[in-house]
Structure formats: structure tokens, C-alpha cells
Amino acid sequence: xxxMTQSPSTLSASIGDRVTITCRASQSINTWLAWxxxxxxxxxxxxxxxxxxxxxxVPSRFSGSGSGTEFTLTISSLQPDDFATYYxxxxxxxxxxxxxxxxxxxx
Amino acid sequence: QVxxxxxxxxxxxxxxxxxxxxxxxxxSITSGYYWGWIRQTPxxxxxxxxxxxHSGTAYYNPSLKSRVTIxxxxxxxxxxxxxxxxxxxxxxxxxxxxxDHYGYSYFDFWSQGTLVTVSS
Numbered sequence: 503x504x505x506m507t508q509s510p511s512t513l514s515a516s517i518g519d520r521v522t523i524t525c526r527a528s529q530s531i532n533t534w535l536a537w538x539x540x541x542x543x544x545x546x547x548x549x550x551x552x553x554x555x556x557x558x559x560v561p562s563r564f565s566g567s568g569s570g571t572e573f574t575l576t577i578s579s580l581q582p583d584d585f586a587t588y589y590x591x592x593x594x595x596x597x598x599x600x601x602x603x604x605x606x607x608x609x
Numbered sequence: 610q611v612x613x614x615x616x617x618x619x620x621x622x623x624x625x626x627x628x629x630x631x632x633x634x635x636x637s638i639t640s641g642y643y644w645g646w647i648r649q650t651p652x653x654x655x656x657x658x659x660x661x662x663h664s665g666t667a668y669y670n671p672s673l674k675s676r677v678t679i680x681x682x683x684x685x686x687x688x689x690x691x692x693x694x695x696x697x698x699x700x701x702x703x704x705x706x707x708x709d710h711y712g713y714s715y716f717d718f719w720s721q722g723t724l725v726t727v728s729s
Contacts, residue, residue: 536715545704545719546655557717589655593713596668600655 504528504592508601514609521577523604525590530570534594537566537575540603541586549588550575580606611636613720615705621727627692631705631720632685639663639683643708645716646679646690648701656701660708661688668712695727 505528515521525535533553538546548557550566553573563578577584585608590601617629631644638644645660659669661679669677678691692699702722708714 534713545706545722546716547719548715548717551715551717591655591715593709593711593715596713597670598657598660598713600657602654 503597504531504595504599506590506592506599506601508588508590508604510604511602512605512607514607515580516609517580517582519580519609521580521584521606523575523588523606525568525573525575525601527571527573527592527594531592531594533569534592535566535568535573536591536593537564538589538591539584539586540589546589577606611707611718613705613707613718615703615720615723617703617723617725619724619726621695621699621725622729623696623727624694627690627695627699627725627727629690629703629705629723629725630687631689632687633707634686636707638681638686638688641710643668643710643712643714644679644681644688645706645708645714647704647706647716647719648699649704649722650701658690658692660712660714662712666712697727699725700727701725 507526535553537550540546554566587603587605612634615631643660646658661667676693681688705720706716707718
């Protein structure tokens with residue numbers, strides 16, 4: 503199995519802050535990585551796929567980067583609607599796996 | 610706009626079979642894409658269960674494969690999950706979702722999720 507490890511698990515930030523979330527894969531996954539945003543009681547929402555491609559309709563303040571085993575999701579200027587939990591997911595292998603999540607809280 | 614809506618019992622007894630239905634609107638299942646099931650628990654987080662293409666090609670999580678069946682009814686534009694011999698560990702919020710054109714994929718459209726509790 504490819505293990506996905508996110509850090510930090512919780513992040514406290516203020517409106518307007520630049521926020522960076524890291525996701526590390528236990529082996530190389532090229533750029534077969536997606537990022538999701540999830541709010542309480544809702545389904546995950548796709549933000550980024552192929553490590554850096556933005557899903558249609560996603561605000562431009564969200565960006566993804568990385569390849570191989572290390573990836574980042576960056577929110578350039580945190581907005582009130584962005585307080586949520588973020589997950590990475592690899593789709594390099596036939597066993598799809600998700601990271602444990604990063605909760606972005608209000609500071 | 611693609612929409613997915615899952616349905617099924619919210620309570621299942623231990624050792625019985627969990628059965629969920631996912632109805633797809635706004636897109637024909639036979640037009641492509643894989644269709645999958647994912648579940649979420651506070652303890653294990655998001656766990657992929659399996660994906661299926663309308664042709665019948667399927668990929669399953671090895672840890673669940675012996676208990677899981679996913680099948681598609683193209684005439685009704687629905688797909689289904691059956692998970693047999695359930696235990697309390699199968700209590701989770703279950704989602705159905707649309708994958709990509711490949712068996713290993715991300716998911717771009719999700720259902721709202723349904724809580725299934727395994728308890729006697």
C-alpha cells in the first residue's frame with residue numbers, strides 16, 4: 503500500500519494568511535495526486551488533480567505543486583469559506599489511498 | 610450537472626449484508642468514467658472501497674475485496690454496493706462518486722453521503 507501522510511494535522515490561521523499543507527507519499531506517485539476540501543457534514547470537494555491542475559470553478563487562490571513523494575497545497579490568501587479539512591489522495595496504484603487530513607481552523 | 614444520490618438502510622445488523630444504491634443524473638453511466646464507493650469513519654478516515662466501469666471492469670480495495678460486490682445497471686443509470694458479513698467496524702458514512710476514465714482515479718462528483726450503522 504502507498505501511505506499518504508499529511509502535515510500538519512491541524513493548522514490555525516487568520517483571514518488573509520498564506521497557508522501551505524504538505525502531503526508525503528511512502529513511494530513515488532509521479533503526479534498522480536488529488537486534493538479535496540471537506541466541510542462538516544458534506545462530501546469532499548475536488549480542488550486539484552494531477553498534483554497541480556485546478557478543477558473547474560475552484561478559486562485561483564488554491565494551487566498545488568510537487569511530484570514524486572512530496573506535494574503541497576497552497577491557499578494564497580485564506581478566506582472565511584476556506585476553513586475546512588483538506589485531504590490528499592494518490593491514484594498511482596490500484597489501491598487508492600487518502601491522507602489523514604489537515605484541519606484549517608480560525609486563529 | 611452530474612449529480613449522485615445514494616440510498617439504502619441506515620441500520621444493518623451484524624453479519625448481514627449492507628446494500629446501497631447510487632442513482633446518477635445528468636450523465637449516462639455508459640458514456641464513460643469509472644463509478645466508485647468510498648467510506649469515511651472518524652478512526653480510519655477516508656477509505657476507498659472500489660470502482661467499476663459500465664463494461665464490468667472493477668477494482669477493489671484488497672482489504673475488503675472478499676466481502677464487496679459493485680455492479681451497474683445501465684438501464685436505470687444506477688450502480689450498487691453490497692458489503693457482506695458486516696461488523697461494527699463497517700459503520701461509516703458511505704459515498705458514491707464518479708471517477709476518471711481510468712480504474713485508478715480521483716473523484717470529481719460525490720454524493721452527499723449516508724451514515725450506515727452496524728448494530729443489533
